[in-house]
Amino acid sequence: MALFLRVYQINTFPNGCQSDECNNGMDALKWLNGRLYTPYAETNEGQATLFTYLIAFMFKLAGVGITQMRLVSAIVATLSLLAFYFLARELFDWHIALPTTALFAVSRWHLTFSRIVYELIMVPLVESLLFLFLIRAVRYGRRRDWAWTGLMLALGMNTYTAFRIVPFVVGIFLLYWLITHWQRWRETIEGSLVMAAGGIVGVAPLGVYIIQHWAVFIGRTRHISVFNDIENAGGSLKPLWDNLDKVLWSFHWRGDLAALNNLPGAPLLDVVVGALVILGLAYMLRHLWRPLPFLSFTWIIIVGSVVVLSVAHEAPTAPPHRPAARHLPVGGPGPGSCLGCLPDRVAVARRRTGAPRAATAGDPAFPARPAGVGAVRRRGQRRHLLQQAGQGPVGLARGQRAGGRDRRLSA
Template structure:
């Protein structure tokens, strides 16, 4: 079959209507881009589109006109492409040790799964999974690449991100050859540059997420789909079937690629039925290739449909229970979930606006709600999008539309829109539409200036490319990289403490908050060690374990009041803390390293201090208790309640007073608590939202006094703390264990 270069526009009637339309798009973009005025911005967009499309009616446009490629020296083409790839490499590896910071939990779990694959660990009946049922809830291709990276370069977060970096870089030449096939060299080089520097693509090329593989396969699938339609060779049908099946092993959004093909094939039933008549055998062979390559995944999906669909169900706008739990804009005034059609329409608006107005609000995905496209790219995207819709029944335009509308559904059918990650498959499609916008302007300049236009247009492209590169660099490396929210969202604290515990090795046992200990990031960072246990005040203060090892406490700042307790029990301990990078006064966690000698001395003491706690079902302290234990002090921020459901606790014992005088006692609790000393009610705390503090005063003589401290929990997020202020001081502290004695 004769090869034709298929362009979107030929013979735009006049240079000036096109120029005016782009001026209006520029003004609209200016108004929308920094949230200046959305309504007027959209109005200018609408006027620009009308002017642009009206210029098409004055002269017949031959969409499928035969065009010759602009001639360019092969060596120059290769040099320019390599230069663009080098720019793309720079954007993906510069400051990679620091940006993104930490290791997000999804990355940590991807690393954990890759370790399992590398070590041949049998989970869910196999050591070579095609789909991972646990937290990942995705196909396993990415983890195999990570396992290879671990094998050659060792285990670490950079080795996870290396896979994303490589595929992010591979997207550049892949996208170049796709555009070269459609538009020719000049615009292909521009498109390669756009994907090389686009912040949206750069960000996900530097994070250990699965989605970057989907971008790569969307490019391949689109290329072979269009090539198959044009060339109609058996080889192309087979390759298209293979790459489409392989795409399904990447990320959930890739499941929409076959949907795009189905829409396009349905369109061809009416537009080009000869395609079916002439190629039905080749189509069947391509379909067979698709099913052969995809068979392991399809087999898994049929056998385990509940796991195969669990992730999209969890974030779906059809999940009423989840919508009710999230609340906010997902529910009506009466608290009932909105109908899915309302949410879908809202998501359409939010997702379409993310390109030019307000982008993803997740600090991992984007910087400060900025549009996903830079200022210039957004302008040409609007023009290209309008052309696509105007000439939608041209096969190439409809294929673009099918991909755009299909990949868009990942954001429309789920919560948290606009969602830059779930819609990551849109990146190549959006950039193709952007190139169409440039092509429109290119043709208009050609008509006005003739042969001289090439020089003008190249100079224009160089100027715009410089600005595009600068803006994307600035917003990522000076914006996203220095954004406190982005820093915190990548689990910097969990990764740091994991590496800290890893550095201690087997000579230490880390006593760590259970919420952190069970984090995928922490488990990945500490691998291969398992030198840590779950913190519980009653179990680990003082340390009861009879092992000849050093210990370290790793706790959040709510446990800082325990520091005097630690120092009194373990005077040779060492304190350190980990602070927020951007807010140095904020302590994210602290450590207190305890040498074994101090542990042994404390364990050898004959008297055990604390109050005897009786724990009951319900909120009325009704005997018999479920269990009793000695609690050395009362400073509980339970992440896992000691008893499921509503519960109550009564602590009894003696308090030793060395200095007579007026003492102030405080309970800080989220629900009811009270205190009696020597049978006298000192305070009653009715609780409230968060942590409610109530103080009471009492004069105490030197010696022992009986104490009854009570608390009940009828809500959630159980918290109970017992503090005092001694005579002549203004400083509050947790009542220390050395003054508390069991009954």
């Protein structure tokens, strides 16, 4: 259904081909015609080329055309839903993951950008995978999860310009994790080194380009900075405060007026998701010391700053929705935190009334019990039962029966 919503009449809606879309298609044709590989190009004031190479691959398979280009966006967007579901399931359980992913699947902004040829549509996919592996890394401590986290960071650097702020979010969270889980400092530092190694390997081609063409790589960031407006205003901070005002209103009241990005003037969030995001934000602030609320709140502040610090002329009457569209992992954990805290609140009410507490599959404040601990505990209990029962045939059988009961109770 999600794919259908993104490909239905994709050759008609939206109509025509916007300039950035055409530029991406022209780059794809260059790659097909034998242009030497480069991880970054000066197209559209500078952008990574991964997305245009995917377009070139689609041209190779299905021919050249606007529909083929937009199919790349639609497929990537649909994969984002799958990745986001696994992220939400890791954080909570499938009961929460399904409705949260469904809300994401029908969100207007994601449907809009999944039908046009902008490289930013890759960011929700990469960010969902990045935080999935990061959460699994700190929760279970497996090196492969740390390595995948680093590779996802490197992959993200090859997607969209504004992704460059994401490593700061990861760094702040790992510092928080190191302080609050100091007993596991050795494991965290070792994992961070594995993550860094994976990131360096993955970003190596882009890193070489950055060293050789720093001015090109940083050019767009300088061009779209709000500090240009501040300078033109004689040092006044009014452009910055205007941007902040637009951002705060855009989510629930008045959004982007550009028809290509949004229904002109419509808020970024609908009524249901908007209410859940507010409740989720309240929950984050109430439990800010917990890992997930801390990560989500840090994400809101740092990633939101990208929108506030963007130059205003791209959308004179509203904040640029292209950077704002990167708020997927916030839009998910916001409603998810709200929905996910319900089992926890029910459990608290049960304890207050003396009712037995039911086990819940997920808690918004990860980490959960590391994988394998339950099995180790059951083996230890079984050995204890065997020691109590004795080592004779009768005692052994008695111990095995008791161990079986214990396994069933703890399963």
